[in-house]
Amino acid sequence: MKYRPHIDGLRTVAIAPVVLFHADVALFSGGFTGVDIFFVISGFLITSLIVEEIAEDRFTIWNFYKRRFLRILPAYLVVIAAVVAASWFVLFPEETRALGRSVAAASLFVSNFYFWQSSDYFAPDVATAPLLHTWTLAVEEQYYLLLPLFLLLVARFLGRRYVVPIIVVSVLSFGLSVWGAVRYDSATFYLLPTRAWEFGLGSLAAVAGLADRGSARMRVTGALLGTALVAWSIFGLDEHATFPGANAIYPALGAMLLIACAEGTPVGRVLSTRLVVAIGRISYSLYLWHWPIIVFWKLRIDPALDVRDVAAICALSLLAAGLSYVFVEEPFRGRSMRLRPAFAVNATALGGLALAAGLGGGLVVGAEGWGGHSAEVRRIASYVDYRTDLEVHPCLIHARVPGQDRAFDPETCLPADPTRPTLLVMGDSHAEHLMPAIEEALPDLNLQFAASTGCTPTIDVEGEWYCPQVIGPVLREHVPQGGIDTVLLSTRWEAEDIEPLQETVDYLLTYVDRVVILGPTPEYLTSFPAILARNLHRDDAHMSRFLDPGIRALDHRMAGTDWNGASYVSLYDLICPDECRLLTKGGVPYLADYGHYTRASAREIVADLTERGVFAVD
Structure with missing residues (x-):
């Protein structure tokens, strides 16, 4: 197969924004789309190889997987081993169990399924999972499993007419x-069926011979258009964009155009320069190493990366990638390995994966004895997994989580009782984490609860697609029926919620006597129990540097807003009068993750709010 240096250069265009996005460099807000570029490149190269060998009647499944194993596995297994070794010094038992599960999943190339299932709204923060990035390799391997069979079937039954299939x-x-990105965004993000078209664009470029067609003017135009599309995806998109779906067209089509058109153009010459190609050649190892380095840096040193942190992370990642390329990748891609029998290579590879899977299982079983932390540190760290096993309130609806994807039940969640004052609580999970404590502390009230994760309780309800199905009818149909004395609004507020919230307060006060707005909860940059445990391990009592400063600023702004008769209660002032509360009186961490209360802290907060008359209903 013809070597095209501009494709190695395109690998650099893919990996650089991924690394910088993961290192929290704001300019590269869409850097995650580098993964989509890699998918297109993979589709082009692998399809080109298979189709060429089929045409020459020398393609075999066993040799194909031999090459894939030699290309991917050595560095992959080395990184897994290094992550496990580093985890001894950094991770707590709950995190070690999660790592063990991800090691096993990565070894079986199903980590995309694992992280899809682990991205529960209340799951431990997957963003600090050292092997999170292996989901892309799982998707690729699943594609490699199906592609040869697909192309062989087309070659046999359709006379090698690959384009239309x-x-x-x-x-x-x-x-x-496109459909799934709106309704099932997590599955759509992680799974092959909704990513296959990106590989397909690369495959199409290969079988249609697009890289060797077109006039010079057409090629220049295509290369410039491809550059613009890729640039827009990297700098114009962000993590709030619906993705993949239609937005993935920008990086995927841009990559296809650059593959097909850039060779021989000014864009291709830039991509083919020595430095750009050199980075592209180590891009696989750079991808493998950069994420664990970032995760362990954040966990061990500081979750808030500054310029010096980013520079150090990039330097370490490049160093690790260079060493990995020279001493791991290259030896296994040499002539001596290529000449070895496919059966021996494949059997050894599968044995290595089995050992890695066993190592993952060992971490899960032996997590309690892993690492050298005191009993108190381990106790605090055990709350990292607190909400995962916690039964959430039955009236909190989440359409993406099995067991919480039911329809909202007004009869259960909005009970009528004219003999008692009625308090209606509305919001998202930041209302739910107080609800059990409210029910426990206020038995004399008739409590109604309507909440859906990621939803704002406003007239023009914003959030997930299912929010209008829960919040909308309660506001527009249930509240006007009367019988409600007080409405309590609590959610993960954002600055843009203030104006619609004012409109909602005016609307509510035409039907109810009293509206109470609970301000935002203090939030931490990552899991609070993990930060607290690590600080305790380091004998460092300073937690304020891990707070999200934007939440305090939002609370000040909301406290200074005229709410037209509604009561605003600052939870921030309650929890952080000077220094923030860290543990309850019983020694339980105040937060279970970045910003959700534990049941024990919720009881203390509700007791304080009750004492201040927040729940008083005439």
Whole structure:
């Protein structure tokens, strides 16, 4: 297969924004789209290789997987081993169990399924999972498992006319991706069926021979358009964009155009320069190493990265990638390894993966004895997994989480009782984390609860697609029926919620006597129990540097807003009068993650709010 240096250069265009996005460099807000560029490159290269060998009647499944194993596994297994070794010094038992599960999943190339299932709203922060990035490799391997069979079937039954079948599969996958990105965003992000079209664009470029066609003017135009699309995806998108779906067109189509058109153009010459190609050649190792380095840096040193941190992380990642390329990747891609029998290579590779999976299982079983932390540190750290096993309130609806994807039940959640004063609580999970304590502390009230994760309780309800199905009818149909004395609004407020919240207060006060707004909860940059345990391990009592300063600023702004008769209660002032509360009187961490209360802290907060008359109903 012809070597095209500009494709190695395109790998650099893919990996650099991924690293900088993961290192929290704001300029690269869409750097995650570098993964989509890699998918297109993989589709092009692997399809080109398979189709060429099929045409020459020398393609075999066993040799194909031998090459894949030699290309991917050595560095992959070295990084897994290094992550496990580093975890002894950094991770707590609950985090070690999660790592063990991810090691096993990565070893079986199903980590995309694992992280899809682990991205529960209340799960431990997957952003600090050292092997989170292996989901992309799992998707690629699943594609490599299916692609040869697909192409062989097309070659046999359709006379090697690949273009139309690839277009059909890609169109179906793209349609599924557009639909799923709105309703099932986590599954759509992680799973192959909604990503296959990106590989398909690369495959289409390969089988249609697009890289060797077109006039010079067309190629220059295509290369410039591809550059613009890729640049927009990297600098114009952000993590709030619906993705993949239609937005993935920018990086994927841009990559396809650069693959097909850039060679021989000014854009191609830039991509083919020595430094750009050199980084592209180590891009696989750089991808493998950069994320664990970032995760362990944040966990061990500081979750808030400054310029010096970013520079150090990039330097370490490049150093690790360079060493990995020279001493791990290259030896296994040499002539001596290529000449070894496919059976021996494949059997050894599968044995290595089995050992890695066993190592993951060992971490899960032996997590309590892993690492050298005191009993108190381990006790605090055990709350990292607190909300995962906690039964949430039955009236908190979350359409993406099995067991919480039921329809809202007004009869259960909005009970009528004219003999008692009625308090209606509305919001999202930041209302739910107080609800059990409210029910426990206020038995004389008739409590109604309407909440859906990620939803703002405003007339023009914002948030997930299912928010209007829960919040909207309660505000527009239930409240006007009367019988409600007080409405309590609590959610994960943002600055843009203030104006619609004022409109909602005016609306509510035409039907109820009293409206109470609970301000935002103090939030930490990552899991509070983990930060607290690590600070305790280091004998460092300073937690304020881990607070999100934007939440305090938002609380000040909301406290200074005229709410037209509604009562505003600052939870920030309650919890952080000077220094923030860290533990309850019983020694339980105040927060279970970045910003949700534990049941024990919720009881203390509700007791304080009750004493201040927040729940008083005439």
